[in-house]
Amino acid sequence: MIPKPPRVLIFLGVLAGLAAIVPPAVIARVRATPDENRAVHMFFDMDFQPKFKTQAVNPLFADGRAQRYAVAGTVARGETDLDTHLHQGVVNGAWAESLPAGLEMTDAFLARGQQRFNIYCSVCHGYAGFGDGTVNKRAMELMANAEGPVYGTSWVQAKSLHDPVVREHQLGMLYNVVTNGIRNMAGYGAQIDLEDRWAIAAYVKALQLSQNASLQDVPTELRDNLKKGNLQNGEVK
Numbered sequence: 451m452i453p454k455p456p457r458v459l460i461f462l463g464v465l466a467g468l469a470a471i472v473p474p475a476v477i478a479r480v481r482a483t484p485d486e487n488r489a490v491h492m493f494f495d496m497d498f499q500p501k502f503k504t505q506a507v508n509p510l511f512a513d514g515r516a517q518r519y520a521v522a523g524t525v526a527r528g529e530t531d532l533d534t535h536l537h538q539g540v541v542n543g544a545w546a547e548s549l550p551a552g553l554e555m556t557d558a559f560l561a562r563g564q565q566r567f568n569i570y571c572s573v574c575h576g577y578a579g580f581g582d583g584t585v586n587k588r589a590m591e592l593m594a595n596a597e598g599p600v601y602g603t604s605w606v607q608a609k610s611l612h613d614p615v616v617r618e619h620q621l622g623m624l625y626n627v628v629t630n631g632i633r634n635m636a637g638y639g640a641q642i643d644l645e646d647r648w649a650i651a652a653y654v655k656a657l658q659l660s661q662n663a664s665l666q667d668v669p670t671e672l673r674d675n676l677k678k679g680n681l682q683n684g685e686v687k
């Protein structure tokens with residue numbers, strides 16, 4: 451028979467067992483407690499480096515600001531924008547009547563404009579441009595049926611692009627409306643590429659012509675066919 455160990459040994463054994471729990475408990479506790487001055491920072495990566503944070507003070511400059519203005523005349527890469535025709539739709543201080551150099555009024559260009567118009571503009575202005583897109587219709591409906599402002603908002607009727615005033619807009623002005631918006635309409639400069647904005651402007655002109663053309667606008671050789679009703683999509687049936 452195994453002799454019973456002395457009580458003191460059992461006592462020390464239990465004590466050692468309990469003491470063994472302490473280190474892992476301490477480690478677990480430290481690991482779970484956020485502390486900026488962690489004693490052991492195993493992986494430095496780029497955690498510590500000299501820098502100025504936003505709004506910090508930098509005594510190097512007379513005004514004490516760490517954030518500096520760009521030096522006057524600085525132009526960010528790719529943002530020269532010196533061609534006012536291309537970037538603003540302006541030639542010699544007036545709205546451009548033509549496409550900027552490098553862009554050509556081709557069928558493909560207009561088709562691209564139509565596709566982009568249908569994506570970005572038709573929701574409000576309608577596919578034919580009468581200001582009757584689905585978003586506009588829905589908003590007008592909500593406004594009409596509401597007793598007060600709907601959800602604290604309001605809606606301005608999207609302009610008909612065949613409005614006599616809008617019809618007078620030069621190509622450059624239309625490009626500018628697409629880019630920067632006008633009154634209550636937001637600009638699309640940030641969403642639509644530069645060339646596509648010109649394509650849309652060109653397409654709006656075509657759309658306007660489609661609703662307001664005279665016989666003189668039809669090429670002579672096609673006029674007879676037009677009168678006989680033989681013309682479809684600009685081609686003889």
Ligand code: HEC
Pocket residue numbers: 567570571572573574575585606607608609611615616624627628632633634635636638650651654
């Ligand atoms: C979210 C709806 C909405 C979208 C999308 C929209 N528009 Fe408009 N647009 C309006 C509204 C509303 C007005 C009238 C603004 C006013 O009178 O304050 C307007 C006005 C215009 C005008 C008339 C400017 C004038 O001189 O009165 C043109 C041109 C125009 N939009 C073209 C476009 C083109 C091109 C697109 C697509 C890139 C487009 N819009 C997309 C709502 C929209």
